[in-house]
Amino acid sequence: MDAMSSLRVVLVHDWLTGMRGGEKVLESLCRRWTDAPLYTLIHKRGSCSKAIENRPIVTSMLQKLPKVDRYYRWTLPLMPWAVAWRLPECDLVFSSSHCVAKGVNVPAGAKHISYCHTPMRYAWHMQESYFHDRGWWGPKKWLASAVLSRLREWDRRTAAGVTHFIANSNVIRERIRDCYQRDAVVIHPPVDTYFYCPDNVVRENYYLILSAFAPYKRLDLAIDACKKLGRRLVVIGSGQDEAKLKARAEGKVEFLGWQPDSVLRDHLRRCQALLFPGEEDFGIVPVEAQACGTPVIAFGRGGATETVIHGRTGIWFPDQSVDSLVAALELFEAHRDSFDPDKLRTHALRFRTERFEEEVFGFVESVMAGRGLQRAA
Numbered sequence: 001m002d003a004m005s006s007l008r009v010v011l012v013h014d015w016l017t018g019m020r021g022g023e024k025v026l027e028s029l030c031r032r033w034t035d036a037p038l039y040t041l042i043h044k045r046g047s048c049s050k051a052i053e054n055r056p057i058v059t060s061m062l063q064k065l066p067k068v069d070r071y072y073r074w075t076l077p078l079m080p081w082a083v084a085w086r087l088p089e090c091d092l093v094f095s096s097s098h099c100v101a102k103g104v105n106v107p108a109g110a111k112h113i114s115y116c117h118t119p120m121r122y123a124w125h126m127q128e129s130y131f132h133d134r135g136w137w138g139p140k141k142w143l144a145s146a147v148l149s150r151l152r153e154w155d156r157r158t159a160a161g162v163t164h165f166i167a168n169s170n171v172i173r174e175r176i177r178d179c180y181q182r183d184a185v186v187i188h189p190p191v192d193t194y195f196y197c198p199d200n201v202v203r204e205n206y207y208l209i210l211s212a213f214a215p216y217k218r219l220d221l222a223i224d225a226c227k228k229l230g231r232r233l234v235v236i237g238s239g240q241d242e243a244k245l246k247a248r249a250e251g252k253v254e255f256l257g258w259q260p261d262s263v264l265r266d267h268l269r270r271c272q273a274l275l276f277p278g279e280e281d282f283g284i285v286p287v288e289a290q291a292c293g294t295p296v297i298a299f300g301r302g303g304a305t306e307t308v309i310h311g312r313t314g315i316w317f318p319d320q321s322v323d324s325l326v327a328a329l330e331l332f333e334a335h336r337d338s339f340d341p342d343k344l345r346t347h348a349l350r351f352r353t354e355r356f357e358e359e360v361f362g363f364v365e366s367v368m369a370g371r372g373l374q375r376a377a
Contacts, residue, residue, distance in 0.1 A: 010088060040060075041063075060083065102158065104161075116168065122151070203271070207226060234253075273295045276296055290347055
């Protein structure tokens with residue numbers, strides 16, 4: 001433990017604009033290494049927890065762009081250049097990466113552990129969701145294709161600078177193998193199962209979504225399925241597709257915008273089930289729901305297959321189609337009473353924060369001691 005405490009650590013994270021799953025991983029790292037400098041592309045001040053905010057934070061040149069926190073994703077072609085910091089001398093660089101953070105230049109002699117939430121999804125497995133679905137064609141489509149090709153090349157090349165990869169799920173371990181030809185250990189993200197817990201409240205007759213409004217989240221499926229069945233749907237979140245989704249809902253869905261954690265927990269305790277129609281890398285929200293004793297109806301691919309047990313803690317639907325989700329909702333309603341809140345919570349406790357910290361810091365200790373070396377996939 002003394003050796004761990006004396007480590008000179010530098011933290012790297014893609015961007016700081018809110019508290020999502022990646023920031024919850026980062027928060028645990030910040031609590032452990034309280035004085036470690038944190039490098040990030042942009043920082044929206046006050047958007048993250050005190051554990052993250054209360055430390056030296058170094059941003060990139062992108063921070064100088066006016067109101068960049070509103071459109072930073074459009075600066076994607078500049079991001080590989082922007083992470084070319086000259087990091088201070090250290091023993092360990094620990095990056096929390098779903099975009100470009102893992103591509104930093106590491107000081108000589110330092111090890112680099114990258115907690116990979118996913119290889120850059122914009123350039124690899126979800127580029128169709130981000131670009132094709134926007135109707136791009138002609139020169140714009142050709143330019144996007146050329147940029148993404150260059151990004152994939154950079155992303156693959158810079159993987160060589162990572163000493164060890166940690167994947168947030170088995171799904172991501174396979175993507176790391178496919179994209180980088182590297183292996184990874186799997187350590188699931190932390191979930192605050194103390195905060196997210198059941199309460200003695202009456203369940204109300206509505207379904208719930210907690211999500212950013214990004215194309216790959218597939219909120220359109222939930223909206224259409226609930227409209228088709230005449231079910232009440234409450235949506236908490238915001239994002240780039242907000243206007244499009246509200247138009248699609250035709251006034252039949254309750255949009256509450258972003259809400260504080262206490263409101264999220266209250267709705268998780270009172271809804272019939274959480275709907276999770278997208279394919280996620282891991283997905284902390286379904287675990288938070290189960291920690292509150294709430295079943296999850298999820299698309300049966302990606303991280304949900306590791307966090308939701310079909311028939312015991314929720315329902316998987318096999319296809320990303322309205323009919324498939326409608327069938328899952330009807331199946332759930334026919335067997336609603338078979339989902340035991342105590343069993344759901346017991347399952348969620350497997351992902352508690354203490355388990356994450358024990359595993360991740362144990363892995364760091366073994367790496368710094370020269371153990372746990374990884375081979376190519």
